[in-house]
Amino acid sequence: SAVISQKPSRDICQRGTSLTIQCQVDSQVTMMFWYRQQPGQSLTLIATANQGSEATYESGFVIDKFPISRPNLTFSTLTVSNMSPEDSSIYLCSVAPLAGETEAFFGQGTRLTVV
Amino acid sequence: GENVEQHPSTLSVQEGDSAVIKCTYSDSASNYFPWYKQELGKGPQLIIDIRSNVGEKKDQRIAVTLNKTAKHFSLHITETQPEDSAVYFCAASTGGFKTIFGAGTRLFVKA
Numbered sequence: 001s002a003v004i005s006q007k008p009s010r011d012i013c014q015r016g017t018s019l020t021i022q023c024q025v026d027s028q029v030t031m032m033f034w035y036r037q038q039p040g041q042s043l044t045l046i047a048t049a050n051q052g053s054e055a056t057y058e059s060g061f062v063i064d065k066f067p068i069s070r071p072n073l074t075f076s077t078l079t080v081s082n083m084s085p086e087d088s089s090i091y092l093c094s095v096a097p098l099a100g101e102t103e104a105f106f107g108q109g110t111r112l113t114v115v
Numbered sequence: 116g117e118n119v120e121q122h123p124s125t126l127s128v129q130e131g132d133s134a135v136i137k138c139t140y141s142d143s144a145s146n147y148f149p150w151y152k153q154e155l156g157k158g159p160q161l162i163i164d165i166r167s168n169v170g171e172k173k174d175q176r177i178a179v180t181l182n183k184t185a186k187h188f189s190l191h192i193t194e195t196q197p198e199d200s201a202v203y204f205c206a207a208s209t210g211g212f213k214t215i216f217g218a219g220t221r222l223f224v225k226a
Binding site for chain 2: 001004006033041042043044045048092094103104105106107108109111
């Protein structure tokens with residue numbers, strides 16, 4: 001299985017500011033995803049990070065709010081822009097080593113609190 | 116789009132008893148069904164999965180069954196232990212490009 005490192009593990013931010021979360025994988029992976037998990041809730045897919053092109057966003061999520069980069073097959077960033085208290089959540093990076101019917105692995109998450 | 120329903124939301128069992136969590140999915144094209152365990156302060160950990168061409172899969176105390184006709188799949192944990200206490204998520208995927216998660220089941224195993 002892939003080893004995924006997410007930074008930071010947690011942060012407390014002021015409203016109106018932005019935070020960039022990094023996801024580093026120990027091996028090249030085909031697919032990288034970003035999820036949000038609100039307190040006590042399930043996981044909601046924000047977007048698929050595509051290498052060398054714009055991310056594919058799910059309904060309800062937009063690039064201006066959640067810009068994503070993926071410069072290579074082992075690294076991606078998610079930025080939470082112009083934060084409000086409603087953005088307080090756990091943000092999770094997920095990777096699938098191969099496209100198709102394959103397992104996906106998660107990082108430990110970034111616990112974000114906006115005050 | 117795909118919708119995954121998971122029941123129960125909370126499950127409390129005595130140590131040594133079995134625990135069963137059930138999920139249904141809506142998209143008949145779904146072909147991959149993973150189960151994740153999430154402990155407090157950690158990311159979800161894949162514990163078992165099943166693909167659409169298999170009806171049952173077992174790994175030690177954990178088993179998963181799939182009924183494609185009824186669009187049901189279930190997680191069975193036997194001989195539960197306190198360390199099994201966690202939140203469990205079922206999920207459904209079509210080709211691994213998008214995974215839809217159930218709402219989660221909080222399992223308590225009482226010693």
